[in-house]
Amino acid sequence: MIVSKVSKYNTLNDFLKSKTFMKIALSMTGCKNNRYELDQILRWAIKNKVPVVEESEADFAIINTCTVTSIADRKSRQLVRRTRNNNSGLKTIVFGCAARAQKKVFEEITEVDVLLGSMQEVITYLESNISDMKKCDDASLITSGEAFTRSRALVQIQDGCDNYCSYCIIASARGKSKNRPQKEIINEINKHVANGFNEVVLTGINIGAYGASLTTRPDENKFAELLEAIFEQTGIKKVRAGSLGPEFFNEKWYKVMQNPRFSRHLHLSIQSGSDSVLKRMRRNYTAGQVTDVIKKLRGISPDIAITADIIVGFPGETEAEFKETVQFVKKNRLAKTHIFPYSERQNTLAAKMEQVPVKLRRERVKKLQEVADICRSEFIKSQLGKKAEVLWEHSRLSGRAEGVTENYIRVRVMGARTAGSITSEVLTTENIDTLL
Numbered sequence: 552m553i554v555s556k557v558s559k560y561n562t563l564n565d566f567l568k569s570k571t572f573m574k575i576a577l578s579m580t581g582c583k584n585n586r587y588e589l590d591q592i593l594r595w596a597i598k599n600k601v602p603v604v605e606e607s608e609a610d611f612a613i614i615n616t617c618t619v620t621s622i623a624d625r626k627s628r629q630l631v632r633r634t635r636n637n638n639s640g641l642k643t644i645v646f647g648c649a650a651r652a653q654k655k656v657f658e659e660i661t662e663v664d665v666l667l668g669s670m671q672e673v674i675t676y677l678e679s680n681i682s683d684m685k686k687c688d689d690a691s692l693i694t695s696g697e698a699f700t701r702s703r704a705l706v707q708i709q710d711g712c713d714n715y716c717s718y719c720i721i722a723s724a725r726g727k728s729k730n731r732p733q734k735e736i737i738n739e740i741n742k743h744v745a746n747g748f749n750e751v752v753l754t755g756i757n758i759g760a761y762g763a764s765l766t767t768r769p770d771e772n773k774f775a776e777l778l779e780a781i782f783e784q785t786g787i788k789k790v791r792a793g794s795l796g797p798e799f800f801n802e803k804w805y806k807v808m809q810n811p812r813f814s815r816h817l818h819l820s821i822q823s824g825s826d827s828v829l830k831r832m833r834r835n836y837t838a839g840q841v842t843d844v845i846k847k848l849r850g851i852s853p854d855i856a857i858t859a860d861i862i863v864g865f866p867g868e869t870e871a872e873f874k875e876t877v878q879f880v881k882k883n884r885l886a887k888t889h890i891f892p893y894s895e896r897q898n899t900l901a902a903k904m905e906q907v908p909v910k911l912r913r914e915r916v917k918k919l920q921e922v923a924d925i926c927r928s929e930f931i932k933s934q935l936g937k938k939a940e941v942l943w944e945h946s947r948l949s950g951r952a953e954g955v956t957e958n959y960i961r962v963r964v965m966g967a968r969t970a971g972s973i974t975s976e977v978l979t980t981e982n983i984d985t986l987l
């Protein structure tokens with residue numbers, strides 16, 4: 552447990568004593584894992600009658616931070632400072648990946664009042680500080696938590712990673728891989744079904760490794776078994792998976808993924824299309840193996856959207872290696888590519904390798920983005936005239952409803968649609984949001 556800022560604790564105690572009840576605001580940077588953790592804090596707040604409000608009205612701002620890149624670090628620090636500057640009367644509770652990995656840096660930030668490691672530590676801190684407080688009896692304040700309700704529910708199945716890819720700081724920030732018991736996951740999904748959710752997204756740091764003793768043991772994974780159990784023991788209509796490592800795919804996966812309740816969208820954590828770069832990254836697969844996975848998936852479901860993360864400008868990346876990645880994206884017709892310029896993270900192996908100049912990294916992002924945009928546009932055009940299931944996210948005041956197809960195309964229509972409902976729509980140039 553990281554508890555810093557001890558010198559401020561007396562002031563904090565006085566601050567807490569001056570309150571009749573506690574109001575909190577929630578904010579974050581980063582990925583679906585951070586979102587999931589804030590959702591858990593939100594649930595705790597609703598259960599304990601702790602109002603979740605805008606930052607301007609809050610006593611405490613709870614901020615979940617991200618450290619995946621140096622930009623994410625900067626955004627996390629900016630978020631903490633901005634939150635406090637917008638309401639000088641509130642106290643901040645900062646936790647998450649950046650808070651853990653950059654503990655010393657966050658300890659120095661004057662706007663940080665309480666520095667903690669995990670979501671559970673935040674809940675424990677809140678619990679120990681509300682025990683003497685009056686419960687809030689203003690029902691209008693309590694229901695404000697609904698503002699965070701979304702059309703799909705996130706379910707964390709796993710946390711942490713043991714791989715130590717040479718560029719990644721997440722493994723040290725999140726610790727070793729921990730699997731959630733299957734029963735707990737099933738119960739959580741059933742609760743979401745009872746609350747009206749039609750879709751869940753399975754999240755985690757390395758979810759393909761679900762069930763394995765270590766994320767470095769793909770052969771032990773029980774991800775397919777988990778999906779089977781979800782389909783058998785819950786009534787959820789759609790299951791979407793977060794990012795998956797290509798090394799975990801096996802025949803059981805291909806079989807269970809044929810279930811129509813599994814979304815026809817897979818996001819692969821590919822990172823490079825060059826074998827030599829993948830090796831330096833310490834990734835456990837080759838570009839050819841990923842191509843085989845994609846071919847098999849298209850064989851099962853021709854309209855599946857395969858999206859991916861790619862890092863360009865990795866240390867030592869030559870022009871020829873970069874071209875291999877460009878060819879890979881083209882050849883595999885990725886439906887969307889999230890391209891990141893390589894970002895040095897302290898205390899990683901890659902940070903000690905020969906670096907590609909930042910300007911060149913940016914140029915390569917631009918070049919690959921052009922290719923990725925063409926692939927995205929071609930994928931969307933290939934879906935025109937076809938029927939797709941759409942999960943509606945919201946209806947706007949303008950009378951337009953907005954949602955996402957199960958194969959990851961954003962659509963807009965005139966007319967009302969209930970948020971969270973799923974309908975079948977024919978995709979046309981009129982209802983597709985953009986051809987990109």
Ligand code: SF4
Nearest residue numbers: 712714715716719722
């Ligand atoms: S698989 Fe590699 S990149 Fe992904 S979290 Fe683990 S160490 Fe980081």
